[in-house]
Amino acid sequence: MNGREALPDRHGPVRSVSPLVGRRDALHAFSQSVDAAVAHGFQFRAMVGEPGAGKTRLLAELADMAGKGGLTTLWGRAAEFEQAMPFSALVDALDDHLEARRDELSGRLGAGQARLLATVFPALAAKMPHEAADAGQEAGQPGMVRYRLYRALRQLIDELASPSGLALILDDVHWADDGSAEFLDHLVRHPPRGRVLVAVAYRPAQATPRLAALARSAGARGGEVTVGPLDEDEVEQFLGPAVNRSRRAALFEASGGNPFYLEALAKMSRLSVGELPPTVRAALQVELGDLAPASLLVAQAAAVTADEFEPALAAVAAEVDAAQALDALDDLFLRDIVRPGAGGRFRFRHSLVRQAAYESAAAGWRLAAHARLAAHLADLGAPAIVRAHHIERSGVFGDRRAVSALVEAARTVGAQSPVTAAHWLRKALDLMPAEPGNLEERLELLMELSRALGISGKLSESRDTARELLRLLPEDDYARRARATRWCALMERQLDRPLEARALLLDELRRMPDPHSPVAIPLRMRLVAESMMRADFRAAQAVLDLMPEYEExxxxxxxxxxxxxxxxxxxxAGRLTEALRLADAADRLITEALDEHLAEWLDAVAWTCWAGSHIGRYSVALRHFGRAAAVARATGQDYILTHLLAGRVRVLIVLGRLPEALDTAEESVEGARLLESRQQAVFALTGLCLALTWSGDHDAAILAGEEAVSTGVDRGEVSGNLARQALGAALVCAGRHDDGIALLLEACDGFVEPRLDKGNLLICCEYLAYAEAARGRHEAAASYAERAATLVQPELPAFSGLVPLAEAHAVRAADPMAAAGLADRAAGMLAAGERRIDAGRALLLAGTAYGEAGERGEARARLRDASEIFAASEAKALAAQVARAQRRLGVRVSAGGGAGQASGPFGLSPRETEIAQLVAEGLTNQLIAAQLFLSVRTVETHLSHVFAKLGVTSRVGVATKLNRGGL
Structure with missing residues (x-):
C-alpha cells in the first residue's frame, strides 16, 4: 500500500507518487473484471474491507486499469454525515459529467426520462423549466415512481457507456442511502446492455444485507474482493528503509497492518513508539492538534459542511470571511488534510479524517454551524432536500419552519427513497409539539411515516407507528381509522401475529356505527384474507357475502x-362453476387495472394469483404472478413480493421451467430472510424445496423443507401444511419413503379434516401411491389411487391425469401392460393440463412399464419423449432415471443424460437451440428473457452451455456456427 492515498476525481484517479504494496489478488481480479466488461458487457465488483484497509487506493488502481481499457471512469463517494441524502454517491459520480453532456443526453433520453433524472441530478435540473422539473414529481404510488427512476438511471448508465464503455466506481457505499442500495440491486438483476463495469467498496460491519448480497445477486457477472491488513513484509516495504526495525515492529503491532492507521501513526515522528496512543483516532486528533487555530476552525467547519465542500460554505459555517477561509485551506492542503476536488471544491483526504475533524469540534458549536448553513442555504433559495441534512442536526423543538422544511424534503424524495422520507418525517415529528393545534398535521405525518416504513420493509416500526396513529385518531374518524387499521393489520400478519391482526380488525369494525359502509370494506377484505390463511373458507365467504361487488x-x-x-x-367450497366464473371476472378486472391501482391492493390480488394455480389455470396464474411481483418490486412492497414469488415458483415448476423456478425461489428466500418474517420464510422455503426436488438436488431440497416445517408459526396455517407436503415429496423422491409418507399424511391431516384443497390432496395421493408401490405395498398404493379418484373435479381437468398415474403405480408390479396404458393416458391428460413435469413422470412410468411388458419399441418411444421433457426442464434426477431405463433397453445414452436430452444440432437442448437462434438474430439477453418469459440469469446460464457445446466464446461465434450448420 502506498503512503499517500490516491485522490479520485469524477473521471478517474489522480495517480499516487508511491507504488502499491501487495494486493496481487485484488489487482488480478480487477484486471479480469475490466477485460470481461470490455469483451462481454456488464460486470460488478464489490470490494470489502475495514476502515483504512486501502479500498480507495485500490479503487484508484481499478480506475487506472479501466481507463487504459478504454472505459470512461466516473467516481463517487457516499459520506457518513449525509447518509440520508438520496443517491448521493451517484450524484457525486455523475453530476459534473452530466453537466458537460446535458444537451446531448437530454435528446437521447427523452423528456420523460430526463424529468425523472432531474429529480436526482442537479446538473439536469438546473436548465430544465420549472414546470418540467415539477412534472418529474410524478403522481401515483411512490414505488412505481422509484421503479421508473431506476429504469431511467439504468438507461442513463447505458447512454454514458456509449460508445467506449463506462467504469462507475462508488466508494464508501456502506454510508449510501437505502435507495442507492436498492438501485444497485436493481442494476445487477437487470444489467445494462453496454460495456459497463460497476465497482463498489464498503465496510462489511456497516453494510446492509442487501448491499452485502449484491455480488451474489450478480451471479457469474459479479465478484467480491476482500481487502485485509498488510503482513509484516508488506509493512516493511510500505514504511521504507528510513524506519528502523524496532519502530517498524511497534508500528505494525499498533496498527494491526491497517495501512491508514499505519500511515497516521508513522507521521507522529516526534513521539517514541512507546508513547503512541492506542487508537488511530487519537493519532488523527494529534495531527489536527498541530494545526493553527484558524486552520482547525475551518477544518471543523468543512467537516460540518459536506463530504465535498465549497470554500464559501465552509466560511459561513466557520463565521470567517472568504479570504481567511482560503488561507486556512492552503494550510490544510499543504498538510494533506484536504485535497482539491472538482469545480473549485475540496474534500478530506479520507473519510476518517473528516470524522475526526467533525468530532474534534464541541457539540454546541457543531449545532450552531449546522444552523448557520441551513439559514444561509435558505437565503440562497436552496431546495428543502439540500437544507434538510443541516436542519435535522440543528432544528429547535417547536420551530415550524424547520418542521415544514423537513416535511417538504420528505415528500420530495418519498417516491424515490422512502427510507430517507421516513427518516425526515420522524425528525419533523420530533420537532413538533404535541399540542391540539398540531394534531391534524401530526396525524397525517404519522400515516405517511407508517406507510413509508412499511414500504421500506421496516415492518415493526411501521406497525408501531400505525398503532400510535390509532391511539391519536378520534373515535369517529372512521375513514382514517380504517386506513390505519388495515395497514396495521397487514403489518401484524407479516410479523407472524395473525391473531393480533384479526383482533385489531374486529375491534375496529365493532366501533363503526355501520360496519357495512364503504369505509369498512378494506377492513372486511383483510378479515377475508386472514380467514383464508387459516383455511377457514366458510368464514371468508360469510364476510364476502356482506360485501357488494361495486359501489359508485x-x-x-x-x-x-x-x-x-x-x-x-x-x-x-366445491362451487367450481362459480369459482371459474369469478376467476374470469377477476382476471378481466386485474388485466384492465392500472399498475397504480394494483399496487394499493396487492395483498388481495395475490389471492387470485394463487387461486389460478389451484384451479389449474397455470398460464393465467403465471401472468398475474409475474405482473403482481413486478408491481410489488417496483413499489418496494417486499412483504408481499416474497409471497408472490413463492407462488410463482410453484407454477413455474408445474410448467417445467425449473431453472427459472430456482432463481425465483432463491430471490423469494433472500427477501424473506431480509424481512425476518417467519410467515414469508415458510412460503419461500417451501417453494425452494419443491424447485430443488424436481431439479434433482434432493439433499438441499430436504434441508429447505425441514427449515420450512420448523419455521412454521401456527399449526392451523395453510402454509405449514404446504411445507409438510413439499418436504414429504422431497423425501419420497430421495428414496426415504417411510419418512416421506409420514410427512404427506401429516400434511393431509390424515384425510380426516384436511386443510389442503382437493387439488393438493390429489397430488399427495399420487405421491403416496408411488411411495407405497416403491415399498412393495401395492394394496396401500391402490387405496390411495382410489382416494384420488374421489377427489377428481371434472370442471378442473388439470389434475385429473394424476388419478390414472396413481393407478398405474398401484398395478405396475402385477400388470405392467395395464400400468403402461394408464400411464399413457395420464401423460396425455397431464400434458393437456400444462403439468409438464408430471407428464414427463407419467411417460417415464409408461416407458418403464412397457419395457417390463416386453414392448421395447413402445418403451423406447415413451422414454425418448420423457427424456426431452426433462432435458428441456433441466430436471436432472428424473433425466438420470430415464437414462438408466433407456440403458436397460439397450439405448446408447451419453453420460450427461438421456438419448433425447440433446435433440438439437450440435447437441443443444430445445431451450438452448431456441436461445442460440435468438442470439444469432442479434437479440440481447434482456430481450431474449422478455420474449421467452425467463430471467436474465437463466438466459445467461443457457448461453454459457451454448458457448461450451458450440466451442465458441462470443455471440458472433454462435451466429457463425449456426449459419454454417444450416440451423
Missing part, C-alpha cells in the same frame, strides 16, 4: 380488489 363511491381499484378475493372461497 368506491375508490379506483377497490372493485378489482374485492373481485380478486372471491374465487378462492368458492373453489374451496
Amino acid at each position: 363511491d368506491w375508490p379506483p381499484g377497490l372493485a378489482m380488489a374485492v373481485a380478486a378475493l372471491r374465487p378462492m372461497p368458492a373453489y374451496a
Whole structure:
C-alpha cells in the first residue's frame, strides 16, 4: 500500500507518487473484471474491507486499469454525515459529467426520462423549466415512481457507456442511502446492455444485507474482493528503509497492518513508539492538534459542511470571511488534510479524517454551524432536500419552519427513497409539539411515516407507528381509522401475529356505527384474507357475502380488489362453476387495472394469483404472478413480493421451467430472510424445496423443507401444511419413503379434516401411491389411487391425469401392460393440463412399464419423449432415471443424460437451440428473457452451455456456427 492515498476525481484517479504494496489478488481480479466488461458487457465488483484497509487506493488502481481499457471512469463517494441524502454517491459520480453532456443526453433520453433524472441530478435540473422539473414529481404510488427512476438511471448508465464503455466506481457505499442500495440491486438483476463495469467498496460491519448480497445477486457477472491488513513484509516495504526495525515492529503491532492507521501513526515522528496512543483516532486528533487555530476552525467547519465542500460554505459555517477561509485551506492542503476536488471544491483526504475533524469540534458549536448553513442555504433559495441534512442536526423543538422544511424534503424524495422520507418525517415529528393545534398535521405525518416504513420493509416500526396513529385518531374518524387499521393489520400478519391482526380488525369494525359502509370494506377484505390463511373458507365467504361487488363511491381499484378475493372461497367450497366464473371476472378486472391501482391492493390480488394455480389455470396464474411481483418490486412492497414469488415458483415448476423456478425461489428466500418474517420464510422455503426436488438436488431440497416445517408459526396455517407436503415429496423422491409418507399424511391431516384443497390432496395421493408401490405395498398404493379418484373435479381437468398415474403405480408390479396404458393416458391428460413435469413422470412410468411388458419399441418411444421433457426442464434426477431405463433397453445414452436430452444440432437442448437462434438474430439477453418469459440469469446460464457445446466464446461465434450448420 502506498503512503499517500490516491485522490479520485469524477473521471478517474489522480495517480499516487508511491507504488502499491501487495494486493496481487485484488489487482488480478480487477484486471479480469475490466477485460470481461470490455469483451462481454456488464460486470460488478464489490470490494470489502475495514476502515483504512486501502479500498480507495485500490479503487484508484481499478480506475487506472479501466481507463487504459478504454472505459470512461466516473467516481463517487457516499459520506457518513449525509447518509440520508438520496443517491448521493451517484450524484457525486455523475453530476459534473452530466453537466458537460446535458444537451446531448437530454435528446437521447427523452423528456420523460430526463424529468425523472432531474429529480436526482442537479446538473439536469438546473436548465430544465420549472414546470418540467415539477412534472418529474410524478403522481401515483411512490414505488412505481422509484421503479421508473431506476429504469431511467439504468438507461442513463447505458447512454454514458456509449460508445467506449463506462467504469462507475462508488466508494464508501456502506454510508449510501437505502435507495442507492436498492438501485444497485436493481442494476445487477437487470444489467445494462453496454460495456459497463460497476465497482463498489464498503465496510462489511456497516453494510446492509442487501448491499452485502449484491455480488451474489450478480451471479457469474459479479465478484467480491476482500481487502485485509498488510503482513509484516508488506509493512516493511510500505514504511521504507528510513524506519528502523524496532519502530517498524511497534508500528505494525499498533496498527494491526491497517495501512491508514499505519500511515497516521508513522507521521507522529516526534513521539517514541512507546508513547503512541492506542487508537488511530487519537493519532488523527494529534495531527489536527498541530494545526493553527484558524486552520482547525475551518477544518471543523468543512467537516460540518459536506463530504465535498465549497470554500464559501465552509466560511459561513466557520463565521470567517472568504479570504481567511482560503488561507486556512492552503494550510490544510499543504498538510494533506484536504485535497482539491472538482469545480473549485475540496474534500478530506479520507473519510476518517473528516470524522475526526467533525468530532474534534464541541457539540454546541457543531449545532450552531449546522444552523448557520441551513439559514444561509435558505437565503440562497436552496431546495428543502439540500437544507434538510443541516436542519435535522440543528432544528429547535417547536420551530415550524424547520418542521415544514423537513416535511417538504420528505415528500420530495418519498417516491424515490422512502427510507430517507421516513427518516425526515420522524425528525419533523420530533420537532413538533404535541399540542391540539398540531394534531391534524401530526396525524397525517404519522400515516405517511407508517406507510413509508412499511414500504421500506421496516415492518415493526411501521406497525408501531400505525398503532400510535390509532391511539391519536378520534373515535369517529372512521375513514382514517380504517386506513390505519388495515395497514396495521397487514403489518401484524407479516410479523407472524395473525391473531393480533384479526383482533385489531374486529375491534375496529365493532366501533363503526355501520360496519357495512364503504369505509369498512378494506377492513372486511383483510378479515377475508386472514380467514383464508387459516383455511377457514366458510368464514371468508360469510364476510364476502356482506360485501357488494361495486359501489359508485368506491375508490379506483377497490372493485378489482374485492373481485380478486372471491374465487378462492368458492373453489374451496366445491362451487367450481362459480369459482371459474369469478376467476374470469377477476382476471378481466386485474388485466384492465392500472399498475397504480394494483399496487394499493396487492395483498388481495395475490389471492387470485394463487387461486389460478389451484384451479389449474397455470398460464393465467403465471401472468398475474409475474405482473403482481413486478408491481410489488417496483413499489418496494417486499412483504408481499416474497409471497408472490413463492407462488410463482410453484407454477413455474408445474410448467417445467425449473431453472427459472430456482432463481425465483432463491430471490423469494433472500427477501424473506431480509424481512425476518417467519410467515414469508415458510412460503419461500417451501417453494425452494419443491424447485430443488424436481431439479434433482434432493439433499438441499430436504434441508429447505425441514427449515420450512420448523419455521412454521401456527399449526392451523395453510402454509405449514404446504411445507409438510413439499418436504414429504422431497423425501419420497430421495428414496426415504417411510419418512416421506409420514410427512404427506401429516400434511393431509390424515384425510380426516384436511386443510389442503382437493387439488393438493390429489397430488399427495399420487405421491403416496408411488411411495407405497416403491415399498412393495401395492394394496396401500391402490387405496390411495382410489382416494384420488374421489377427489377428481371434472370442471378442473388439470389434475385429473394424476388419478390414472396413481393407478398405474398401484398395478405396475402385477400388470405392467395395464400400468403402461394408464400411464399413457395420464401423460396425455397431464400434458393437456400444462403439468409438464408430471407428464414427463407419467411417460417415464409408461416407458418403464412397457419395457417390463416386453414392448421395447413402445418403451423406447415413451422414454425418448420423457427424456426431452426433462432435458428441456433441466430436471436432472428424473433425466438420470430415464437414462438408466433407456440403458436397460439397450439405448446408447451419453453420460450427461438421456438419448433425447440433446435433440438439437450440435447437441443443444430445445431451450438452448431456441436461445442460440435468438442470439444469432442479434437479440440481447434482456430481450431474449422478455420474449421467452425467463430471467436474465437463466438466459445467461443457457448461453454459457451454448458457448461450451458450440466451442465458441462470443455471440458472433454462435451466429457463425449456426449459419454454417444450416440451423
